[in-house]
Amino acid sequence: MQAAATTTTTIPTVSAHPRAKSPSAFFLRSSVPCRVSFRAAPLPNLRATAMAAMSQQLIITRPDDWHLHVRDGEVLEAVLPHRAIIMPNLKPPVTTTARAVEYREEIMKALPPGTSFLPLMTLYLTDNTSPEEIKLARESGVVFAVKLYPAGATTNSQDGVTDVFGKCFPVLEEMVRQEMPLLVHGEVTDPHVDTFDREKVFIDRILAPLVQKLPQLKIVMEHITTMDAVNFIESCEGAALLLQWLCTSALFYDYNTFIFPGHVAATVTPQHLLLNRNALFQGGLQPHNYCLPVLKRETHSMSQSPPNKKCYQLLQMHNHIYFVLMNNTLINCLSTFYPGQAIASAVTSGSKRYFLGTDSAPHDKKNKERSCGCAGIYSAPVALSLYAKVFEEAGALDKLEAFTSFNGPDFYGLPRNNSKIVLRKSAWKVPATYRYSSGEIVPMSTGSTLEWLPSDQTEE
Numbered sequence: 001m002q003a004a005a006t007t008t009t010t011i012p013t014v015s016a017h018p019r020a021k022s023p024s025a026f027f028l029r030s031s032v033p034c035r036v037s038f039r040a041a042p043l044p045n046l047r048a049t050a051m052a053a054m055s056q057q058l059i060i061t062r063p064d065d066w067h068l069h070v071r072d073g074e075v076l077e078a079v080l081p082h083r084a085i086i087m088p089n090l091k092p093p094v095t096t097t098a099r100a101v102e103y104r105e106e107i108m109k110a111l112p113p114g115t116s117f118l119p120l121m122t123l124y125l126t127d128n129t130s131p132e133e134i135k136l137a138r139e140s141g142v143v144f145a146v147k148l149y150p151a152g153a154t155t156n157s158q159d160g161v162t163d164v165f166g167k168c169f170p171v172l173e174e175m176v177r178q179e180m181p182l183l184v185h186g187e188v189t190d191p192h193v194d195t196f197d198r199e200k201v202f203i204d205r206i207l208a209p210l211v212q213k214l215p216q217l218k219i220v221m222e223h224i225t226t227m228d229a230v231n232f233i234e235s236c237e238g239a240a241l242l243l244q245w246l247c248t249s250a251l252f253y254d255y256n257t258f259i260f261p262g263h264v265a266a267t268v269t270p271q272h273l274l275l276n277r278n279a280l281f282q283g284g285l286q287p288h289n290y291c292l293p294v295l296k297r298e299t300h301s302m303s304q305s306p307p308n309k310k311c312y313q314l315l316q317m318h319n320h321i322y323f324v325l326m327n328n329t330l331i332n333c334l335s336t337f338y339p340g341q342a343i344a345s346a347v348t349s350g351s352k353r354y355f356l357g358t359d360s361a362p363h364d365k366k367n368k369e370r371s372c373g374c375a376g377i378y379s380a381p382v383a384l385s386l387y388a389k390v391f392e393e394a395g396a397l398d399k400l401e402a403f404t405s406f407n408g409p410d411f412y413g414l415p416r417n418n419s420k421i422v423l424r425k426s427a428w429k430v431p432a433t434y435r436y437s438s439g440e441i442v443p444m445s446t447g448s449t450l451e452w453l454p455s456d457q458t459e460e
C-alpha cells in the first residue's frame with residue numbers, strides 16, 4: 001500500500017477559509033493581474049521567523065481549478081474550495097439546467113456566510129440532450145459549459161454519449177451558436193481498444209473530426225495524459241497560426257472571415273504530470289493512484305530529469321508543419337526522436353493552451369480499497385504544491401502563475417483573480433487521510449513531504 005501513513009487530519013472545509021493555513025486553502029475566491037516574485041523572505045513577523053526553513057516564496061495570483069469534483073451531501077461540504085468548474089457526474093447526473101441551478105444552490109448553501117466562491121456549473125451531455133436545453137443553459141447564466149463523457153468511460157458516466165456525431169451533432173451546433181464550451185473526457189470506450197490507447201484513439205476518431213467539422217466550437221480536452229494529446233493541441237494551435245498567417249498575407253483579404261481551429265485547450269492534473277503507470281503497481285496494487293484516464297507510460301509524463309525544452313520547441317515547430325502536410329507518419333517519427341516528458345514539457349513551456357484542472361475526485365477510502373475500487377485521485381489539498389514541484393524541476397517557476405491563474409480565465413474570457421496567494425518553500429507533511437463526517441479520504445502523495453506550502457497572502 002501507500003508510503004508511510006502516519007497522520008490524520010480533518011478534511012479542510014470551506015469554513016477554514018479565507019484565513020486558513022491549511023495547504024488546501026490556496027484554492028478559494030476570485031479576482032486581476034499579478035506579480036510573480038521570487039525573493040528572499042523578509043522575515044516580517046514572529047510566525048515567519050518560526051518558519052526556519054522559509055527562504056524563498058512565490059506570490060502569485062490566486063489560482064482557479066478548471067476541473068473539479070465536489071460531489072454532493074457530506075463530501076460536498078467537506079471538500080469545497082474556490083472558483084472552479086464543477087463536474088456534473090453525480091448520481092443521477094446533472095443533465096438539465098434546472099438540476100444545475102439546484103446543484104449550484106446546494107453548493108452555495110454549503111459555504112459559510114461571507115465566503116466568495118464561484119461555482120461554474122456544467123451540464124452532463126447525453127444522447128438525449130436537446131438544443132433547447134443548451135439555449136436554456138445559456139439563458140440561465142448559471143451553466144458555464146457542457147461536459148462530454150463517452151458512455152462508460154469513467155465514474156458515473158453510464159448515461160454519457162454513445163455516438164457523438166450520430167446523436168449529438170445538433171446540440172454541438174447549438175453550443176457554437178450559444179458560445180458554450182465543450183469539456184471532453186477524451187477516451188473511447190470500445191472494448192477492443194487497449195485502456196492505454198484510449199485517449200489516442202479518441203483523438204483520431206472523435207476529436208480531430210469534430211474540430212474539422214465545428215472549428216468554432218471551444219473545446220477543452222480535460223486531464224490529458226499522452227504525447228498524442230499534446231501533439232493534437234499543438235497541431236490545432238499550429239494550424240490556426242498558419243491559417244492566420246496565410247490569410248493576412250497578400251493572398252487573402254480578410255482573415256476574420258475565416259474560421260481557425262484555434263479554440264482547443266487542455267487541462268492537466270498533478271498526477272498525470274508526476275506519476276507514470278508504475279505508481280499503480282509499486283510494492284503491490286496502489287488503489288489511491290488509480291484514476292481515469294489511467295496513468296500512462298513514462299514517455300508521456302514527467303521523468304526525474306528536467307524536460308528538454310529544445311526538443312519541445314522542435315516538436316512544436318514540426319507539428320505546425322505536420323498539420324499542413326497532414327502526414328501522420330511525420331508525427332510518429334517525431335515521437336520517436338523526442339520521447340519523454342511530453343506533458344510536463346508542454347505545460348512548462350509557457351504555452352497558453354494548458355491550464356490547471358486538478359480533476360480532484362474524492363472517494364471514501366473504503367470505496368477505493370475494495371475489490372472493485374473507484375477511479376479518482378483526491379489531489380485538492382496537495383495540487384498546488386505538486387504543480388510548483390513540476391515547474392521548479394523544469395526550471396520554469398516563472399511560468400507557474402500563467403498555468404495556475406492566467407491561461408484558464410484568458411481562454412474562457414473571464415477576468416483573472418485579483419487576490420494573491422503565497423507559496424513558501426517550506427517542507428510540510430501530507431496527512432495520511434482527511435476525515436469527513438462519514439469517513440476518510442486518502443489524498444495524493446499521502447504521508448509524503450512536499451516542499452511548497454501554499455497559504456493566503458495575509459500580511460505585508
Ligand SMILES: O=C1C[C@@H](C(=O)O)NC(=O)N1
Pocket residue numbers: 069089154155185290291292293359361362375376377
Ligand atoms: O473522469 C474521472 C471522474 C472522476 C470521478 O471520480 O468522478 N474520477 C476519475 O478518475 N476520472
